Amino acid sequence: MAGSKGREFGRLITLEGGEGAGKSTQARRLAASLKAKGLEVVMTREPGGSPGAEDVRKLLVEGEPGRWSALAETLLLFAARVDHVERMIGPALRAGSWVICDRFTDSTYAYQGAARGLARETIRRIEAVSLGDFKPHLTLILDLPPQEGLARAALRDTTASRFEQFDLAFHDTLRQAFLELARRAPERCAVIDAVGSEDEVAHRIWTAVAARLKVG
DSSP, X not given: OBOTTSXXXXXXXXXXXXXXXXXXXXXXXXXXXXXXXTOOEEEEESSOSSHHHHHHHHHHHSSOTTSSOHHXXXXXXXXXXXXXXIIIIHHHHHTTOEEEEEOOHHHHIIIIIIITOOOHHHHHHHHHHHHXXXXXXXXXXXXXXXXXXXXXXXXXXXXXXXXXXSOHHHHHHHHHHHHHHHHHOTTTEEEEEOOSXXXXXXXXXXXXXXXXXXXX
């Protein structure tokens, strides 16, 4: 793709995985590695990333686990996502920046779909209306046993998010859902073993990014 002045568009890399998989830490490390190659990099997250989407984020991550139905959550998430893409991600890509996003649409298929029971086709239809064919260039799925992820999250946070409060079966389902997403879209998704030190995981991520997106 090329911009209106001949400048290449940037690339959108998303990081996915269960609670405590290390997405935020690895997003920062990946951003630093890309910047070291001379690339302009923008970091963001979901839900959130733009002022309007951050307002919606508060509704989604705070409160009791059963505060919203799966459908209500999905509609809120896509409302935030549309604002995020229109106001932040899209302009950054058109300006030639590489965007690293902590979670994106795959999380909706995993959390609200597989783990909370909303039909995949329902999510697909909402996605089609909301985003059309907009997809990440590369999705890194950080795979970690849920017990380890929840233990990490407990050390990181003083107050658990709504999603961390769901039971272990919920988190087991999440893990399998992300792996299934990778099987459905192997050309876009790369599964990263998130067991090990930060340095080890960062090396695995960089290897995947360099191979898939041809970063020297």
